[in-house]
Amino acid sequence: MKVLLCSTLLFFTVVLTCAAQRVKQGKSAEFKDEKPGFFVNPIGNGADPWVIKHENFYYVCQASGGADGMRIVVRKSDRLSRLGKAVTVWKAPAEGWNRTQIWAPELHHFHNKWYIYYAAGKAGPPYIHQRSGVLESVTSDPQGAYIDKGVLSTGKDIKDETGAIWAIDVNVGRINGKLYAVWSGWEQNSNTDKTSQHLYMAEMSNPWTIRSERVKISSPDQPWERGGPLDLNEGPQFLTNAGQTFIIYSTRESWTPEYRLGQLRLKDPRKTPLDAANWEKTGPVFQGTPAVFGTGHASFTSSPDGKENWILYHAKKTTAPGWARDWRLQKFTWKADGSPDFGVPVPAGTPVKVPSGELQ
Incomplete structure (x- = not known):
């Protein structure tokens, strides 16, 4: 979501069909294992996969749409390689800023409550109304009811009814004991969705409140982030290891085979992460092959026994422009x-050994 006239026409065709395709989610992919102890990709249909491990279960959060409106569902499974049954936890209201275009929900656990961060809009296409909001669980059950905690302060725009600037793909994590949000956003609200996206970060006072001014920590300024119809950074995810903090994010265009992952590393953990100079960019760190297209928007977890690390991402089903995607693990x-x-991404249909400690 720009060169010759034919490319421009193609871009508009793709954008006008984004709504139904981006949020269209299917049930878990049906397949037969090649042999016991193995699975094959894809494990499900849809985009922007999010998984979190909690008390020996895996919870997957995703957006869904139907005749009765848009919703967010949560799946529960004791296997990482198999998705559980979808349970609706929240339905979009009939009116308001978050009426439609529910994108990329993420499920997080803080203080015995569950929080879902999601993007939505009052209309679209064009996708100029996307803002980010938070839901809070009523109980400790991630598949239970949620209440709407409102719009996140992702930049100030007093002329906008929400008071916020365009933002999607909010991810939340702790660095040195402090809670931070990172997201993809615009420098300012615009009347066109052909607008470049950057990564912003801010400190939070609690899971539903951003307390500091946003800071831009990344822009699509590297050769491997540029070259398509629109330059963007999106889908940021915190990832930690051995005392280091990384942000793994998506770049290039999600509707093309060139969609890929980049990386930011916090150079000095003793200094504030709210300083772009304290982040080192590397990439691409994960990208497609002649057999796997458009690898992006990943989330991360561990195997049931905690001995292995796994990436869950989406890939395009074909090289044609569009948002027909599925989930790969x-x-x-x-x-x-x-x-x-x-x-290197494993081609669909290739037997993959199940995560360590997974029940057969």
Whole structure:
């Protein structure tokens, strides 16, 4: 979500069909294991996969849409390689800033409560109304009811009805005991969705309140982040290892085969992360192959026994422009310097050994 006239026409065609395709989610992919102890990708249909491990279960959060409106569902499974049944935990209201275009919900656990961070808009296309909000669980059950905690302060715009600047893909994590939010946003609100996206970060006073001014920590300024119809950084995810903090994010265009992952590393953990100069950019750290297209918007977890690290990401089903995507799962390791080594994406249908400690 820009060169020759034909490219421009193609761009508008893609944008006008984004709504239904971006939020269209299917049930878990049906497949037969090649042999016991193995699974094959894809493990599900849809985009922007989010998984969190809690008390021996895996919870997957995703957006869904139907005749009765848009919703957020949470799946529960004792297996990482198999998705559980979808349970609706929240439905979008009939009116308001978050009426439609529910994108990329994430499920987080703080202080015995669950919080879902999501993007939504009052209309679209064009996708100029996207803002980010928070839901809080009523109980300690991640598949229970949620209440709406409102819009996050992702930049100030007093002319906008929400008071916020365009923002999607909020991720939340702790650095040195402090809670921070990182997201993809615009420098200012615009009347066109052909607007470049950057990564912003701010400190939070609690899971539903941003307390500090936002700071831009990354822009699509590297050759491997540029070259398509729109330059963007999006889908940021905190990832920690051996005392180091990383932000793994998506770049290039999500509707093209060139969608890929980049990396930011906090250079000095003793200094504030709210300083762009304290982040070191590397990339691409994970990208497609002739057999796997558009690898992006990842989340991370560990195997049931905690001995392995796994990446859950989406890939395009074909090379054609569009948002027909599915979910892929594979193990990753760590390099000598402590940074993640995601390897090469495994083609669909290739037998993959199940995560360590997973029940058969």
